[in-house]
Amino acid sequence: MDAATPKPRENMGEPLPRIDARLKVTGQAGYPADLPAANITYGALATSDIAKGRVTRLHLDDARAVPGLLDIVTYGDMDKVEKPKFGNSGATSIGPLHDRTIFHDGQIIALAVAETFEAAEEAAQLIRAEYEEEKPTASFDSPGTKTVPAAGKSTILKEDVRAGDFDAAYAAAPVKIDARYSTPTQHHNPIELFSTTALWQGDQLIVHEPSQNVTGWKVELARQLKIDPANVRIVSPFIGGAFGSKGPMTPRTAIVAVAAKRLGRPVRCVTSRMQAFGTQTYRAETRHRIRIGAGKDGRITAFAHEGWEVTSRPDAYVVAGTSATGRMYDYGSVLTHVSLVRADRNTPGYMRSPPETPYVYALENAMDEMAVALGMDPVEFRRINEPKVEPIGKKPFSSRSLIQCYEQAADAFGWAKRDRKVGAMREGDWLIGMGCATAIYPTAAAPCAARVRLTSDGDVRVQCGSHEIGTGVRTVAGQMASERLGVPIGKVNVEMGDNNLPPAPVSGGSISTASVCSAVLKACDAIRAKLYAGATAEGGPLAGSHNEELDFADGKIVAKGGASAKIEDVFKIMQLGAIEEYAEFAPKGATPGALKKLYAGQPEFHGGDQDEDSVKYAFGAEFVEVRINSYTREIRVPRIVGAFAAGRIMNTRTARSQLMGGMIWGIGQALHEATEVDRRYARYVNRDLQDYLVPVNADIQDLQVILVPEIDHAVNPAGVKGLGELGNVGTAAAVASAVYHATGKRIRDLPIRIDQLIA
Amino acid sequence: MRPFIYEQPADISAAVAIASRFTTDDDQPTRANAQFIAGGTNLADYMKLGVAAPNRLLDLNRLEEPALRQIRVSDDGIRFGALVRMGEAADHGEVKRRYPVIADSLRLAASGQIRNMASLAGNVLQRTRCEYFRETSWACNKRVPGSGCAAMEGFNRQHAVLGASDACIATYHGDFAQALIALDAVIRAEGSRGARKIPFARLHRLPRDTPHIETDLAADEIITAIEVPAMPWARRSRYLKIRDRESYAFALASAAVVLDLDGDSVREARIALGGVATVPWRARAAEAALQGKKLDEASASAAAEAAFADAEPRQHNAFKIELGKRTLVRALLETRDMKV
């Protein structure tokens, strides 16, 4: 066992290597844009240079003159299909070619299709637009924004959460803070570029595109193209990073499908890195005002969190992290309010822990400020405010191991050696700061179907239309089958990423492991039941045994008393070569129509703060050491420790990998990541990885992930809490806390850069 | 990207001959129909982005003259062939020993992959990374003379505080050039009007009202070598680069420092600044301020004040003035404390 393969503690599965690891590192994994298609053509997008106005004329002659050009799809060519819809499966309601109105920078104005990629690109670059320009509104503080309450505008936030009388409690509190925080625009920038390949076979449309939601896309694309969903197939076997960006389908998909239909040939369009900034979704900038009041003993009596989020003109994209921040501690009274600020921007979209990343950053930075105001250790301050029930609905937590996380992380980090005085720790010219923060992510699950087949030779095939976006879900689904059916993982084959497979929900909200594993578990148990019946039937090798006394191990059915039967023999007795079971899992609280909605690409999410019996969250604690040069003020992070509890850990290797990736992302959020908006034009300026900085290897030094044992049967049959989006929550606040400790400067606006520290 | 003709001339004179056939005396090398390509890490990027659009590329990598690929160390100094790759020069034992400032400036630049591809001549000629220059939809006087400068009132965090003009505030981002200008290096070039030597300090042009004229080179002139004079005291030299992340990023501010010390007082100092100026920037006022002085925090700060006396901030880059000064102070003190 080494750092990459943590030894399983209680309720944790083996650190099996990813079953697709070899394919990935040897370049054999077929990502959607790699999949072969005969007689293919290439598409390239032309996009707008302005953020608001109308396209009055397009000059296409130069583009048409490019040798090899086949077609240009533009205004008028999409009139016979429906406009996109904004929702779980659709990124925006803006139909860029349905209407000459420009809603945002980088909006698609045409698709050039050619025999070669080079010709398509050249033609797209030669397309010139004339505009009737209007002055766009870029963001907060720009003239022309429209601010509206978020509650009721989206299913995400029905009403603002609140409890008790905040105003009175805050007024009476002897110690209080009132501070404002902000987070910048961010783009996912997965290394795999966005792409669509569309092939028509008669009435059948096949789309190869990296997707976190093949079933949802099938339905939405069929609606746009006005064809039968049964005739649409989305194929996405491997995804080179998604982080939410490949959750909702963007308008490009239908445009490429129309192009392929017109031409009668497959069309592949790979979006450039720059164009992705305008044509894909993003994390919009947010602002926060937090007020906390407490007694001198450190007990919080009043908490208010107001949030402002940027969205597009037509769509109400809401994240509303107040649902989590309002339930984090034992506050006494809670007041929250979320506002949407409409500007001339593309519709934002999900990005790794969409609500928690910005909102918990603000809360945890404020908690640190409050601890300073109280003269209290920040860990102790959180311990004092640990709730028995959540403050809004007074429901218990299905499980909550936050304090254990703090204890184990603090121990590993050496928190006790921290000198609490600001600026007291130093090594040569480097100021040392140490800080911490809480991570939280709601635990949800959605209906999911899976098909499992076991042959008499012990070969297992798992089929589920979920998506391997790098999380390791293909591996843990296989691991679940391997454990339940007693076969080695090498005998398990897992198929995902195709809506011809049993439907799975969108791979978002950290629900995949819980939902997929629960469905696989159910299918495996059905297979077990059949084989038990065969083995225990009269005359069978285990006749007389009861199912509860039986288990699967090493290719055998084993009875409590020690008797066993080889599975291949049981198959023989049953005169079967294979058993295949199709299972449909629906989480607790699912409505009667929940499965139908799954097949229609509209999966219900259950859990988080929605259940009657309890609220369900995974927690973690992160500790960070920063070093800041006393002259030049660059900030480096030599050490970070995170401890996380998330119910059953299916595989300690993939779990650690997810959490590690999250923590690294969190460091990037704290110190590097920001899409810069030119406020005069509402346009992005740093649209490439040269200027959009993320951490490189040299930025990440000593990083430790601790998996804290936790058992929670209430969350779902697999006992699993999602952790894919847990690791990057809180990290930025821990860094801000450490920066304060080193320098005495409280930085409230991310990212924290030299600019703010040197003044 | 537009289609182009690709040629691989066999030697320097063939390359010059082709270049002069397809260019005129008035052509700028970066705007000419025929352009040279070495590692391509800068030019190919800008061709893809539509910023550069030569219709003929002359690949220098097949030129047969061996000296183009050699590093020669002699009593006169060191001579780098134009096609020597950044990585090779950075790892060269004698370079590291005699001119740490050169080795540092190369080692801290770009990434391992790029350093293995990029040539030294291409490196000194790399063009600005100004975001508004990189994308053809913005107004940019350097890319399209007279079109305006979108960076001036835009997002100009990475832009220059020294050497800017009303037409252009783009930073020169290279690192190696700061070492070369501090060491009084000389460029050797060959063109249709013969071979010549250009003092490194005269290679790059201030933007003034012609930001599209970037260097002193003619469109058919090839850099063949970079020569650095012998300077025994350059062993006490250092390149300090401050950036937003630990590696693979351009300098927000940097300083190349070479010190000739007499005890703890300064006999001679050479100072160049990167990340803050429109061209490779020799800080002569700072050098003069240190001459004969004891090098300590106070004298280093005074030198830094002198270096940035004429600095002009814009909306988002004002921090670079303070950062630039502190970078220089730190570099001076760290160079003083080097064990040589």
Ligand SMILES: Cc1cc2nc3c(=O)[nH]c(=O)nc-3n(C[C@H](O)[C@H](O)[C@H](O)COP(=O)(O)OP(=O)(O)OC[C@H]3O[C@@H](n4cnc5c(N)ncnc54)[C@H](O)[C@@H]3O)c2cc1C
């Ligand atoms: C992501 C990234 C990060 C980078 N980071 C850094 C960094 O931190 N610091 C840094 O200093 N640099 C950095 N660079 C720039 C890199 O060092 C340059 O791109 C590289 O040095 C250019 O060399 P080349 O041989 O590839 O030049 P090319 O791209 O081939 O050419 C560049 C220019 O020089 C001209 N040219 C080339 N050779 C000759 C010659 N012999 N005679 C006349 N003209 C010639 C070409 O016509 C062209 O105009 C980075 C680049 C990238 C892509």
Ligand code: SF4
């Ligand atoms: S600073 Fe110079 S390179 Fe940048 S936009 Fe202005 S003119 Fe162009």
